Amino acid sequence: MKQLSNFDEIYQFLATRFGNEKEYLQAVHEVLHDIVPIYNANEQYKAFDVVRRLCLPERIIYFTISWSNSDGDVEVNQGWRVQHNSNMGPYKGGLRFHPSVNVSVLKFLAFEQCFKNALTGLPMGGGKGGSDFNPRGRSDRDIMLFCQAFMRELQRHIGANTDVPAGDINVGAREIGYLYGEYRRLNNKFEGVLTGKGLEFGGSYVRTEATGFGLVYFLDAVCAEHDTHIEGKTVVVSGAGNVALHAALKATQKGAKVISLSNSRGLLHNEAGLSESDINYAIEQHTASDNILRDMDSKKMGQWHENKTPWNLPCDIALPCATQNELHETDAEALIENGCTMVLEGANMPCTNKAQSLFSKHRITYVPGKASNAGGVALSGLEMSQNAMFSQRDPKLLDEELNDIMKHIHSLCVAEGKENGDDYINYMKGANIAAFRRLADAMVAQGI
Incomplete structure (x- = not known):
């Protein structure tokens, strides 16, 4: 050809x-x-x-998960692992359990992961995996049984120096624990084959907070580049999961006024701004509640609005932290009309192509997730290094290193994203080119 x-x-x-x-x-x-x-x-x-x-992915592994639930009924799910590129290091990327999971979604996530991992400067390739299993409404025992069955198929394709999965949507500390336990039993190895583990068995401090905190550290660098500060800014956040809640917490700690959280069913709005105690309540209780945002409404922490999104709220900064393609062209128009000047992605590809084009046309500072949400995988890389040395580092030092990594990624984006004679920074272009140079150089160096 x-x-x-x-x-x-x-x-x-x-x-x-x-x-x-x-x-x-x-x-x-x-x-x-x-x-x-x-x-x-x-x-x-x-x-x-x-x-x-x-x-093109180097390898796509497909498998069927046949398992028996706690009632003794047989269920059948599909599972995949997309091992996209290993030139920079072991495949690295999360596992997602959700009915929307398919080959297209996982290939997009694995492709993006290669660029994101390259930007961190750590030796990690890119991959992604998951299943169409839906954990919503399931008992803890059913989730354990499914995780064990999933790992029985996946375990032959992963390893500490081959492929190191992590968590993603619906795969948190509990699921990682069940997955890791099954891997250890099957392989008779205690090794860093998964990240996001519990602190008791090889996990790292700051890992839970890393993606959300890292997003705000990147925002800090963006504000400094534009001679402004987070303090006093009005911020809208979408999502109510790990990333959204920790981004909201860190932004609030830095003096921003975070006025929203959301989920697939609606919006929690607090015009005066959510307090640290409000957000900490959500962090502590969200896994135990069917709809933590509606619960927060009942406790007067905000107003719950059914089937609404945060994009029509006046704000200075928008942080989409829920899922891919959640922010459409009409949402971008509303944000621009309501005074938003910065959009940083906490989720993977939450802004559609048309929304991105509109931000660029109106010279809105827009940062893609491959740069702004790289904090999670950066901390995963640091967890891998701790596992290799059988050590556990101080949380304060890890947080400082996370901050340094996000600032370094920002500097790469600025260096490649500044146009000659123009003060507008194209963060998408900067992130794509900076990551591509590292990936391409590694590919050339290793031959065909």
């Missing part, structure tokens, strides 16, 4: 083969515009066909 050298040829090559994988094609589309000119300007990159090779 002839070498492909322009955006249309490369994208068409992928679209022809994977036309039904819309999330994956969206993620690739976002990156190609920025990296193809860099690719064409480097003869080695072209000779090694690094763009096409980088877009």
